[in-house]
Amino acid sequence: MDEISKRTFLAAGLAATLPLSARAAEPGRKLGYAILGLGYYATKIIMPRFAECEHSKLVALVSGTPEKLKTFGEQYGVPESHRYSYETFDKIADNPDVDIVYVITPNSLHRVFTERAAKAGKHVMCEKPMATTSADAEAMIAACKKAGRKLMIGYRSRFQAHNIEAIKLIREGAIGPVRAISADAGFTIGDPTQWRLDKARSGGGSLMDIGIYSLNAARYLTGEEPVAINAFTSTDHSDVRFKTVEDIVSFQLLFPSGATANCYSAYSANFNRYRATGPKGFVDLDPATNYEGQSMRVRLNGQTSSREPAPQAKNQFSAQLDHLSECILTGREPIVPGEEGLKDMRLIEAIYRAAREGRTIKV
């Protein structure tokens, strides 16, 4: 099957009828990524990780800063023909080397660039939070659906070994039914001029940026969707960093099984951990969702011990990049599609609402 007929075949959804063995991505076949937005996360964390990818390669760059295009273009061997400004970005439609656009801009731009990428015929990887509102998230899903392109959200922890092991242990019943999750994510934020602290560009404060890890973890650890939410926010608005966005959000989730979660999101406290506890023990990660350094402890059969998870073939970043490529190559849906991002967006809105209205929000 040549590439075009393969794509047509896969796009028609027929791949789902193939035996599993036939659906693995062809070894060595790499899809081309354009990185859109050349900030810290893109240039320091993501771009170096293409080197370890099996099905993904960096082929294009998009930035509003010509110097960045030059610097990183030269560093990664991306020719001028594959460097785009935000003005020229739509011409990426004519570049057959680009299969996927990875949107790593301030949150308020996620929607417009996802829509433009889809319109240009490209698949989209979009950083979390998916957007600044659930309405934008819905529009992004619709745009990709209309274009017949995949949309995946950058929930890298789903590809991280310790997190995968935590989910596996819980699903296997190691701790019994999950009764209580504590999940705390926060850091002390610095530069008050950064976009994260400007609500117009971020959509919100710590919850949008870092608390979303606690929220998402509570959902993937339980495997359930919350039905009720409580929340407080606590922000010193006289602090120059918090003129327009919130600092602390403490929120609680109640799940259909009776599992519960107590979560923190913070821009004035350093923590990154979660623990899921059931009648038979607990699974504890601290740190839990950092870029690296995850550490796991479990309590099983009355004994607490460190646990090294089953090794994963790739680091979380390369695995995330390759997952979308593999899904495209084999016609499957990503495990964290746009719909997953939309769920978090709706819950984030419900959390803000619970805090604002001082009542339990049923979702």
Place this chain on the structure above:
Amino acid sequence: MDEISKRTFLAAGLAATLPLSARAAEPGRKLGYAILGLGYYATKIIMPRFAECEHSKLVALVSGTPEKLKTFGEQYGVPESHRYSYETFDKIADNPDVDIVYVITPNSLHRVFTERAAKAGKHVMCEKPMATTSADAEAMIAACKKAGRKLMIGYRSRFQAHNIEAIKLIREGAIGPVRAISADAGFTIGDPTQWRLDKARSGGGSLMDIGIYSLNAARYLTGEEPVAINAFTSTDHSDVRFKTVEDIVSFQLLFPSGATANCYSAYSANFNRYRATGPKGFVDLDPATNYEGQSMRVRLNGQTSSREPAPQAKNQFSAQLDHLSECILTGREPIVPGEEGLKDMRLIEAIYRAAREGRTIKV
């Protein structure tokens, strides 16, 4: 000064005018305790600890079970004249060897025995929770006040070295202003016939029994009183253990300074820990409020390390017993008087109400 004039002097509140050095309890002077209620906590945990007390001795026993009176009377050298049934208890008024009655019964009996002890002219130590309702707690405070006797609640963690160190570190500003406290207390409860699982005797489920440690810790770590509360309860009432009381309570506290707390109380999950986090670091105890084995980690100046607290002269149980004796001998108020227990009772009622009504309760 002889004993009687000393008591009169102290009761008149004149001790407060003495220089501090004169207010230390006379070395070797021991007040006599009657233990009321000879269950596990009384006989296995408290009674053996009089041996390490400086100002307290076990002189009387009160129980509804004659065999227990005999067994423990013989074990601790308490003569028959100093053994009481619940029917004969009021005669303790005529026993000058007894200064203090320590009430360690099921919660629903705390009020009546505190009132009877006060009426008999004895000071009272009462286990937590102070009562099953705040109205009962108020009545207990009034009864002791009327009788001119002291009332202290058994908040032993306030006398435990790691907890004392945690409070000290926070008050000294080691972690900066407290922003977020996580406090989890729970265990998997067994025997469904025990009084703790019978609302008529316990007043409530895990929150009354074990979650109160999380609540109290959030208050002593911040040194503040909460102004708003959110909560969920989660209970499988088909479980034979939870016919009348709740299992999980997850509750959130908001304090005037902006400090917040996310707390767990559970009868189906084992945990006993807290962490207070501020911009400069954290103080973490795990376990935090157990009978023994406390372990502390701190994060200060960007470094996380174990910390051994300043040693305390006595274990938490002996120190608690001696604290009330010393307060009586020197005319001071206990650091955890009835009013402290009443605060927790009112907050427990607000937590239940927040969960029941599905809204933020302002207190």
